[in-house]
Amino acid sequence: MIIQYISLQKVSSLKCQLSAILLLIASFSAAAQDKKIEKEDRISEEKMPEQAILLFNAEKPKNARRLRFYFETDGEKTSYEAKFKHKGYDYSAEFGNDGNLEDIEVELKEKEMPEKALQKITDYIEQENNRHKIEKIQAQYLPKKSPSEVFRKALDPEKNEPANYELIVAVKNNGKLERFEMLFDHSGNFVQKREIVRNEYDYLLF
Amino acid sequence: MSMTTSCFKQLLFLAIFVFFCNKGKAQEDFTVLLEPEFSLNIDSPNRWSYNFGLSNRDLIYANEESIFEVRHVEITHFSSYEIGFYSKISLGFRYRFREVFNENLEDEKRFIQQYGHSRKYNALKIAHRVRLEERFREHTTFRTRYEFSVEMPLSGLRVDQKEFFLVADSEALWSMGKFEKPSFEHRIGLSIGNDIGRKTKAILGLEFRYTDYTNQPESELFIQTGISVNL
Numbered sequence: 001m002i003i004q005y006i007s008l009q010k011v012s013s014l015k016c017q018l019s020a021i022l023l024l025i026a027s028f029s030a031a032a033q034d035k036k037i038e039k040e041d042r043i044s045e046e047k048m049p050e051q052a053i054l055l056f057n058a059e060k061p062k063n064a065r066r067l068r069f070y071f072e073t074d075g076e077k078t079s080y081e082a083k084f085k086h087k088g089y090d091y092s093a094e095f096g097n098d099g100n101l102e103d104i105e106v107e108l109k110e111k112e113m114p115e116k117a118l119q120k121i122t123d124y125i126e127q128e129n130n131r132h133k134i135e136k137i138q139a140q141y142l143p144k145k146s147p148s149e150v151f152r153k154a155l156d157p158e159k160n161e162p163a164n165y166e167l168i169v170a171v172k173n174n175g176k177l178e179r180f181e182m183l184f185d186h187s188g189n190f191v192q193k194r195e196i197v198r199n200e201y202d203y204l205l206f
Numbered sequence: 207m208s209m210t211t212s213c214f215k216q217l218l219f220l221a222i223f224v225f226f227c228n229k230g231k232a233q234e235d236f237t238v239l240l241e242p243e244f245s246l247n248i249d250s251p252n253r254w255s256y257n258f259g260l261s262n263r264d265l266i267y268a269n270e271e272s273i274f275e276v277r278h279v280e281i282t283h284f285s286s287y288e289i290g291f292y293s294k295i296s297l298g299f300r301y302r303f304r305e306v307f308n309e310n311l312e313d314e315k316r317f318i319q320q321y322g323h324s325r326k327y328n329a330l331k332i333a334h335r336v337r338l339e340e341r342f343r344e345h346t347t348f349r350t351r352y353e354f355s356v357e358m359p360l361s362g363l364r365v366d367q368k369e370f371f372l373v374a375d376s377e378a379l380w381s382m383g384k385f386e387k388p389s390f391e392h393r394i395g396l397s398i399g400n401d402i403g404r405k406t407k408a409i410l411g412l413e414f415r416y417t418d419y420t421n422q423p424e425s426e427l428f429i430q431t432g433i434s435v436n437l
Contacts, residue, residue: 039369174252
């Protein structure tokens with residue numbers, strides 16, 4: 001009976017401690033929230049800027065598949081994206097808040113890239129890092145003349161050279177893994193890079 | 207996305223189907239347990255990372271009756287070393303306090319060796335986990351287990367702050383020991399989570415465990431809640 005009483009007491013004190021910890025963490029995480037909140041959401045076609053959807057519907061390929069719209073913000077700048085599949089390629093057309101076309105990106109495999117540009121890019125990455133893995137390549141077409149021209153070019157990526165290549169690259173230096181979004185021009189010259197916040201997987205593994 | 211959603215639905219139907227089939231067949235062997243957990247994940251600037259966990263297990267339904275019985279409280283630690291681009295090898299230790307809740311039971315000490323592989327494929331996070339465990343209690347048991355899990359954002363293509371995500375997992379376990387028959391167990395889980403802060407996740411899930419299915423099958427349903435903080 002005494003043992004039972006003690007264990008019950010221990011349990012209830014443990015429970016109190018647990019809830020205290022949970023409360024503490026909830027308030028801590030609420031206070032620690034960043035002012036700049038990044039957000040990306042799937043939206044309906046109606047929520048796209050009017051000019052963007054008019055342009056997109058006029059220029060999109062007739063047999064575009066898996067058509068989806070997204071809204072994105074980094075806390076300051078907002079943009080809209082239309083994603084679709086066409087002839088086996090994954091496309092993403094980005095529009096500004098005003099509905100103007102900003103760029104069209106096409107996902108490519110390494111073997112679909114011009115050899116010279118790819119060689120130059122890999123040379124640069126190899127020179128800068130101990131080890132690397134290219135996770136994603138996108139050819140980026142920019143509206144230099146007219147939006148319809150960008151659509152025409154981007155929809156035939158094998159024939160038309162893009163303005164830039166945007167790569168997601170995982171690199172390892174001194175054993176530590178980092179992930180970057182790197183921008184190279186059409187001939188493979190490095191332009192800029194920014195680090196991507198690491199994905200957290202630990203809760204899936206432990 | 208539509209493929210993953212339909213895949214998910216199929217998995218969900220399967221889980222519900224298995225759950226009800228079992229419920230009808232062996233009502234008396236069905237138990238419901240509650241398992242709240244708090245975990246802290248610490249990443250260092252080098253290849254090492256560390257995890258600390260505190261959790262407890264309560265029996266809330268057994269023999270067709272609602273009850274409340276604390277089973278154990280446990281603390282867990284893992285030290286992990288990153289290998290390759292997507293893998294980690296880890297060594298873990300778990301101490302399960304049982305004697306304080308039931309004087310007939312011994313506390314359990316457990317050593318864990320783990321290999322984990324996780325990668326993001328567009329919107330999906332996919333993880334594989336292989337574990338070897340040595341469990342020291344009244345008798346010693348060796349256990350091997352493999353888990354496959356998928357995380358899927360519920361809005362857009364990535365999980366942003368305050369957004370919900372789903373996690374589905376399936377795990378196969380094989381236990382053996384000198385004083386027990388080899389036994390097989392399977393676990394299927396489905397949970398919903400939310401990134402409540404930049405570094406904090408809250409998770410609520412159901413896990414269905416079908417234990418010792420080649421010998422004396424029993425069904426257990428776990429209601430799991432978790433808070434996971436990354437530093």
